[in-house]
Amino acid sequence: MTQQRYPVEKDQAPPSRSALRRQREREQRLQTILDAAGTLFAREGYHRTGMERIADKAEVSVGTVYFYFKNKEDLLVKLLDQTGYELRNLLGAAFKNADGTLEGLRKAGKVFFEDFCPNHPEKIALIFRESAGQSEVVEAHRKKIFDKLIADLQAALKSVSDNLGSFRSPMAAEVIAASILGMFERLAYHYMIWQDRPDALQAVGEDAVRFIIGGVQNCLKSKRP
Amino acid sequence: MTQQRYPVEKDQAPPSRSALRRQREREQRLQTILDAAGTLFAREGYHRTGMERIADKAEVSVGTVYFYFKNKEDLLVKLLDQTGYELRNLLGAAFKNADGTLEGLRKAGKVFFEDFCPNHPEKIALIFRESAGQSEVVEAHRKKIFDKLIADLQAALKSVSDNLGSFRSPMAAEVIAASILGMFERLAYHYMIWQDRPDALQAVGEDAVRFIIGGVQNCLKSKRP
Amino acid sequence: MTQQRYPVEKDQAPPSRSALRRQREREQRLQTILDAAGTLFAREGYHRTGMERIADKAEVSVGTVYFYFKNKEDLLVKLLDQTGYELRNLLGAAFKNADGTLEGLRKAGKVFFEDFCPNHPEKIALIFRESAGQSEVVEAHRKKIFDKLIADLQAALKSVSDNLGSFRSPMAAEVIAASILGMFERLAYHYMIWQDRPDALQAVGEDAVRFIIGGVQNCLKSKRP
Amino acid sequence: MTQQRYPVEKDQAPPSRSALRRQREREQRLQTILDAAGTLFAREGYHRTGMERIADKAEVSVGTVYFYFKNKEDLLVKLLDQTGYELRNLLGAAFKNADGTLEGLRKAGKVFFEDFCPNHPEKIALIFRESAGQSEVVEAHRKKIFDKLIADLQAALKSVSDNLGSFRSPMAAEVIAASILGMFERLAYHYMIWQDRPDALQAVGEDAVRFIIGGVQNCLKSKRP
DNA sequence: GATGAATGAGGCTTCATTCAT
DNA sequence: CATGAATGAAGCCTCATTCAT
Numbered sequence: 030m031t032q033q034r035y036p037v038e039k040d041q042a043p044p045s046r047s048a049l050r051r052q053r054e055r056e057q058r059l060q061t062i063l064d065a066a067g068t069l070f071a072r073e074g075y076h077r078t079g080m081e082r083i084a085d086k087a088e089v090s091v092g093t094v095y096f097y098f099k100n101k102e103d104l105l106v107k108l109l110d111q112t113g114y115e116l117r118n119l120l121g122a123a124f125k126n127a128d129g130t131l132e133g134l135r136k137a138g139k140v141f142f143e144d145f146c147p148n149h150p151e152k153i154a155l156i157f158r159e160s161a162g163q164s165e166v167v168e169a170h171r172k173k174i175f176d177k178l179i180a181d182l183q184a185a186l187k188s189v190s191d192n193l194g195s196f197r198s199p200m201a202a203e204v205i206a207a208s209i210l211g212m213f214e215r216l217a218y219h220y221m222i223w224q225d226r227p228d229a230l231q232a233v234g235e236d237a238v239r240f241i242i243g244g245v246q247n248c249l250k251s252k253r254p
Numbered sequence: 255m256t257q258q259r260y261p262v263e264k265d266q267a268p269p270s271r272s273a274l275r276r277q278r279e280r281e282q283r284l285q286t287i288l289d290a291a292g293t294l295f296a297r298e299g300y301h302r303t304g305m306e307r308i309a310d311k312a313e314v315s316v317g318t319v320y321f322y323f324k325n326k327e328d329l330l331v332k333l334l335d336q337t338g339y340e341l342r343n344l345l346g347a348a349f350k351n352a353d354g355t356l357e358g359l360r361k362a363g364k365v366f367f368e369d370f371c372p373n374h375p376e377k378i379a380l381i382f383r384e385s386a387g388q389s390e391v392v393e394a395h396r397k398k399i400f401d402k403l404i405a406d407l408q409a410a411l412k413s414v415s416d417n418l419g420s421f422r423s424p425m426a427a428e429v430i431a432a433s434i435l436g437m438f439e440r441l442a443y444h445y446m447i448w449q450d451r452p453d454a455l456q457a458v459g460e461d462a463v464r465f466i467i468g469g470v471q472n473c474l475k476s477k478r479p
Numbered sequence: 480m481t482q483q484r485y486p487v488e489k490d491q492a493p494p495s496r497s498a499l500r501r502q503r504e505r506e507q508r509l510q511t512i513l514d515a516a517g518t519l520f521a522r523e524g525y526h527r528t529g530m531e532r533i534a535d536k537a538e539v540s541v542g543t544v545y546f547y548f549k550n551k552e553d554l555l556v557k558l559l560d561q562t563g564y565e566l567r568n569l570l571g572a573a574f575k576n577a578d579g580t581l582e583g584l585r586k587a588g589k590v591f592f593e594d595f596c597p598n599h600p601e602k603i604a605l606i607f608r609e610s611a612g613q614s615e616v617v618e619a620h621r622k623k624i625f626d627k628l629i630a631d632l633q634a635a636l637k638s639v640s641d642n643l644g645s646f647r648s649p650m651a652a653e654v655i656a657a658s659i660l661g662m663f664e665r666l667a668y669h670y671m672i673w674q675d676r677p678d679a680l681q682a683v684g685e686d687a688v689r690f691i692i693g694g695v696q697n698c699l700k701s702k703r704p
Numbered sequence: 705m706t707q708q709r710y711p712v713e714k715d716q717a718p719p720s721r722s723a724l725r726r727q728r729e730r731e732q733r734l735q736t737i738l739d740a741a742g743t744l745f746a747r748e749g750y751h752r753t754g755m756e757r758i759a760d761k762a763e764v765s766v767g768t769v770y771f772y773f774k775n776k777e778d779l780l781v782k783l784l785d786q787t788g789y790e791l792r793n794l795l796g797a798a799f800k801n802a803d804g805t806l807e808g809l810r811k812a813g814k815v816f817f818e819d820f821c822p823n824h825p826e827k828i829a830l831i832f833r834e835s836a837g838q839s840e841v842v843e844a845h846r847k848k849i850f851d852k853l854i855a856d857l858q859a860a861l862k863s864v865s866d867n868l869g870s871f872r873s874p875m876a877a878e879v880i881a882a883s884i885l886g887m888f889e890r891l892a893y894h895y896m897i898w899q900d901r902p903d904a905l906q907a908v909g910e911d912a913v914r915f916i917i918g919g920v921q922n923c924l925k926s927k928r929p
Numbered sequence: 930g931a932t933g934a935a936t937g938a939g940g941c942t943t944c945a946t947t948c949a950t
Numbered sequence: 951c952a953t954g955a956a957t958g959a960a961g962c963c964t965c966a967t968t969c970a971t
Contacts, residue, residue, distance in 0.1 A: 074387055076301060079944060081954095090953045092948085101945065154387075161386035162299050162379075172448050179444070197464070200454070204461040207444045208437040215436025216429065219404070223397050229425070236429040239422070240469035247468020248461065272971075280934085305962065315936045320963065524837055526751060529965060531933095540932045542969085551966065604837075611836035612749055612829075622898050629894075647914070650904070654911040657894045658887040665886025666879065669854070673847050679875070686879040686923065689872070693922020694915035722950075730955085755941065765957045770942070 059097045062087040063111070066104045071151035075105060075159045102163070106170050109160050112152045113174030117181060119145055124185045129192035131245065133185050134209075135238050142234030146217050147227040153217045175210065182206035186245065194249045201248045209241055284322045287312040288336070291329045296376035300330060300384045327388070331395050334385050337377045338399030342406060344370055349410045354417035356470065358410050359434075360463050367459030371442050372452040378442045400435065407431035411470065419474045426473045433469070437462055509547045512537040513561070516554045521601035525555060525609045552613070556620050559610050562602045563624030567631060569595055574635045579642030581695065583635050584659075585688050592684030596667050597677040603667045625660065632656035636695065644699045651698045659691055734772045737762040738786070741779045746826035750780060750834045777838070781845050784835050787827045788849030792856060794820055799860045804867035806920065808860050809884075810913050817909030821892050822902040828892045850885065857881035861920065869924045876923045884916055 065086035069078040080101060084091045098104045120137045127133035146153060160171050183206040190196050198204075220226050220233055290312035294303040305326060309316045323329045345362045352358035371378060385396050408431040415421050423429075445451050445458055515537035519528040530551060534541045548554045570587045577583035596603060610621050633656040640646050648654075670676050670683055740762035744753040755776055759766045773779045795812045802808030821828060835846050858881040865871050873879075895901050895908055 074389075076388075080946080081944085084954095091946085092953050093951080095946070096951070158387040162383040163301075164299070175440075175444075175448075198457065198461050200457050201461045201464075204441065204458050205465055207440050208462060208465055211436035211438070211440025212433040213436070215400075215432050215439060219400075219432045223400075232423065232425050233429050236423050236426045236473065237433060239426075239473050240430055240433055242469075243472020244465035244467075244469035246472070248464050276934090276971090283934095304960080316963080317936050317965085318934080321934065321936095326962070524839075526838075530967080531965085534933095541934095541967085542932050543930080545967070546930070608837040612833040613751075614749070625890075625894070625898075648907060648911050650907050651911045651914075654891065654908050655915055657890050658912060658915055661886035661888070661890025662883040663886070665850075665882050665889060669850075669882045673850075682873065682875050683879050686873050686876045687883060689876075689923050690880055690883055690919035692919075694917075694919035696922070697918020698911065698914050726950090726955090733955095754939080766942085767944085767957050768955080771955065771957095776941070 058087075058089065058093075062089065062094055062097055063104070063108055067108050067151055067155060070105065070108070070159045071154035075163060102166055105160060105163065105167055108155060109167065109170050109174065112149075112156050113170075113177070115149075115152070116145065116156070116174075117177060120178070121181060124181070128188045131189060131193075131242050133189075134241055134245070137182075137185075138213075138234050138238040138241065141213055142216070142230045142237065146221050146230050150221050150227075153221050157214050157218050158222070178210055179203065179206040182209055189245065190249060193246075194251050196248050197250050198248070205245060205248060208244070212237055212241070283312075283314070283318075287314065287319055287322055288329070288333060292333050292376055292380060295330065295333065295384045296379035300388060327391055330385060330388065330392055333380060334392065334395050334399065337374075337381050338395075338402070340374075340377070341370065341381070341399075342402060345403065346406060349406070353413045356414060356418075356467050358414075359466055359470070362407075362410075363438075363459050363463035363466065366438055367441070367455045367462065371446050371455050375446050375452075378446050382439050382443050383447070403435055404428065404431045407434055414470065415474060418471075419476050421473050422475050423473070430470060430473060434466055437466070508537075508539070508543075512539065512544055512547055513554070513558055517558050517601055517605060520555065520558065520609045521604035525613060552616055555610060555613065555617055558605060559617065559620050559624065562599075562606045563620075563627070565599075565602070566595065566606070566624075567627060570628070571631060574631070578638045581639060581643075581692050583639075584691055584695065587632075587635075588663075588684050588688040588691065591663055592666070592680045592687065596671050596680050600671050600677075603671050607664050607668050608672070628660055629653065629656040632659055639695065640699060643696075644701050646698050647700050648698070655695060655698060658694070662687055662691070733762075733764070733768075737764065737769055737772055738779070738783060742783050742826055742830060745780065745783065745834045746829040750838060777841055780835060780838065780842055783830060784842065784845050784849065787824075787831045788845075788852070790824075790827070791820065791831070791849075792852060795853070796856060799856070803863045806864060806868075806917050808864075809916055809920065812857075812860075813888075813909050813913040813916065816888055817891070817905045817912065821896050821905050825896050825902075828896050832889050832893050833897070853885055854878065854881045857884055864920065865924060868921075869926050871923050872925055873923070880920060880923060883919070887912055887916070 062083065066078070066083045069082055069086060073082075080091050080094060083104070084094050087094070094104075098107065119140055123136035123140050124133040127136060156171075156174070160167055162168065183202045186196075186202045186205055190202065196202055216233055216237060220229050287308065291303070291308045294307055294311060298307075305316055305319060308329070309319050312319070319329075323332065344365055348361035348365050349358040352361060381396075381399070385392055387393065408427045411421075411427045411430055415427065421427055441458055441462060445454050512533065516528070516533045519532055519536060523532075530541050530544060533554070534544050537544070544554075548557065569590055573586035573590050574583040577586060606621075606624070610617055612618065633652045636646075636652045636655055640652065646652055666683055666687060670679050737758065741753070741758045744757055744761060748757075755766055755769060758779070759769050762769070769779075773782065794815055798811035798815050799808040802811060831846075831849070835842055837843065858877045861871075861877045861880055865877065871877055891908055891912060895904050
């Protein structure tokens with residue numbers, strides 16, 4: 030549209046004010062659609078939610094949804110990735126500055142059960158229910174997310190073992206990491222989705238953490254003189 | 255239950271030989287269809303499996319499938335219930351004659367990872383993937399199955415606590431039960447479905463059991479003299 | 480089955496006792512099935528009634544229904560014919576011994592509204608609702624029945640006109656006959672099926688008869704000296 | 705109703721030209737589909753007409769039919785309502801400016817037999833044949849239409865009776881109204897659908913009207929000075 | 930004669946996706 | 951960029967009819 034007055038070094042013209050605004054609006058709209066889809070997927074189920082429903086809720090037309098997302102699956106994938114990213118950040122933060130001690134696991138449990146679960150029940154439904162078994166593409170993303178969460182947990186466990194003694198078995202770290210994820214998953218599902226008892230989550234979290242810590246310790250060759 | 259002391263005159267003719275045979279054939283065919291559906295659901299996914307595919311694989315006509323099952327959902331529900339029943343029996347047997355000790359949990363882990371998982375990968379997929387978020391009816395059955403498994407585990411934990419000391423928290427038994435289920439679920443999914451490493455399952459099971467036992471002990475107020 | 484010992488003159492061996500009994504049972508069963516079908520067709524509608532429902536109600540198997548009737552349509556046709564036959568007999572009797580006077584029409588109206596309608600609501604539904612527009616074959620039978628009823632009425636009107644004076648128009652007799660049938664049809668439908676007021680039928684019949692008689696008279700060139 | 709004295713500022717933008725055109729096209733297409741369905745229902749029968757046939761005849765896709773109509777039943781209901789509306793208007797117009805005399809009935813008969821029947825045989829088939837006994841919903845609409853037609857006729861009869869003398873029986877007006885409808889129905893069916901003699905309809909109409917007028921008069925307590 | 934399990938063509942409907950305006 | 955009408959493949963399910971036992 031506007032002519033380039035000076036050659037730009039690489040590939041980025043300084044964006045005009047209106048271009049910035051448009052960019053912002055664009056992202057807002059994208060997120061609006063994503064939120065609408067997320068809510069509906071969680072509430073009604075991925076398959077029972079039609080594209081028109083999503084468009085309606087986001088107050089746009091079906092065509093617009095397709096302008097922002099390749100297809101319905103893409104919507105689910107983006108939502109899934111967003112949730113995974115958020116979850117990793119949350120747990121990652123818990124492990125910061127707790128290297129080497131079991132405190133990181135405690136914080137991670139606390140933040141998951143007391144922050145994430147009660148505030149994002151629809152994300153629980155999305156990542157642990159709706160994204161299960163939908164298509165190869167979705168499953169691939171799901172695997173990647175779970176793998177990364179497990180890797181993060183495994184890294185945290187590694188630093189614990191560096192400090193408190195190595196694991197008795199070579200697979201222990203991975204197994205424990207996956208176990209913790211499984212615990213979080215099933216407990217969240219059980220208490221948030223099936224029983225809808227957000228009030229119970231604090232106690233649940235405490236018990237879960239106690240269980241985890243006992244479990245981890247039992248898998249370590251204790252490093253005592 | 256109670257034996258008939260005298261033969262009952264009429265009201266219930268002894269089923270003829272041919273009637274018995276037909277009854278048997280009927281059940282065989284029903285199971286054939288169920289198996290076909292189970293395999294396809296696990297391999298291709300519930301939604302991507304059409305009724306015609308199922309009929310073809312079972313070598314019957316579509317109408318026959320509907321003669322034995324109300325609808326597609328019914329197929330999934332029956333499959334789910336069957337799997338749930340099997341799993342409960344398996345774990346239940348592990349807890350028999352191990353009351354009061356942690357031996358029951360060890361056996362349960364062993365039998366799940368070393369027997370159930372490698373021999374029934376499709377049931378893992380079915381109960382932990384395909385049955386998730388399909389419909390209210392399916393979800394209700396899923397909840398019932400999970401609830402029962404949790405109740406069984408909880409009962410086993412109760413008898414452990416009777417023996418070794420009570421739990422530090424009132425919810426502990428339930429939380430631990432759900433946690434163990436979650437561990438089994440995610441580990442089975444991780445190593446069977448995503449990594450397809452049935453050979454790793456023995457080691458995984460051992461680590462998982464060690465983790466569980468440590469976890470349980472840590473949640474008990476130790477009963478020491 | 481049994482050999483013919485002596486040549487039978489035309490085509491009928493003297494039926495044995497058991498053959499007679501079988502014949503009777505056969506007809507009873509046939510009628511049972513027909514009744515079951517009639518009830519269900521009237522209550523649930525021809526299309527929404529499956530053959531299995533009919534067999535169940537008649538306490539026989541589906542195969543047996545097909546032994547007695549060629550197909551579902553045949554069931555409807557037989558039922559329709561039976562009803563038509565009954566209706567013709569009923570109205571025919573009303574015209575007996577009333578030749579030449581309007582008394583026959585009065586009696587016909589009376590017997591239709593006060594006998595037939597309240598006692599056979601399901602036949603009203605069958606002939607005036609369920610048999611409409613089902614297939615060419617059914618429609619052909621329906622036409623034949625209606626045509627005959629109209630012909631009967633027309634004959635009755637003819638004898639009235641012989642007595643009281645000829646009709647002003649050549650088509651009058653046929654038109655009036657069809658009109659009377661239409662009146663009966665719609666009044667029966669209105670008061671029995673839609674309003675379910677069998678108690679009103681006497682009054683309805685009286686008004687209808689008065690209307691008919693006035694109508695007929697108005698179409699006659701009165702034969703007065 | 706009330707004129708806007710001042711232009712309303714916003715809230716309702718004047719529909720753009722293209723919007724108007726689209727609205728028009730939309731209604732045209734809807735009517736095209738309705739016509740296609742009406743023709744096929746009348747010619748082949750409601751049940752023997754598949755949705756694909758309808759779509760083909762209307763030169764649209766199946767999906768488009770479902771975009772404009774909820775389902776097949778809806779198509780029939782809309783068609784039925786349209787026909788009922790048309791019929792009421794037709795007869796209603798006949799009664800205008802004929803209050804108190806029998807002229808209205810004469811005109812109504814004339815317009816029905818000489819205009820409606822020969823010009824819309826498919827609507828005769830639809831309202832008097834195809835819509836009979838199809839489903840509860842359809843039957844409910846059918847009842848409503850017939851009830852309204854009867855009510856209209858009844859009102860016309862009422863004004864006749866106001867003029868010429870009251871009816872001998874309290875139900876007479878309703879009975880006669882239903883009777884007239886039944887006559888129209890059966891005569892139209894008889895001469896248009898079964899005998900396909902549109903040429904006979906004029907004579908039929910005249911006889912029918914003569915019959916009706918005689919009938920009505922016979923039901924009135926004649927009001928003579 | 931009677932049974933009822935098996936058949937499979939055909940029906941209705943949904944819904945993700947496209948594209949002219 | 952946004953719209954929403956149009957598409958049509960694909961899915962689930964029904965049910966009249968048959969036939970081996």
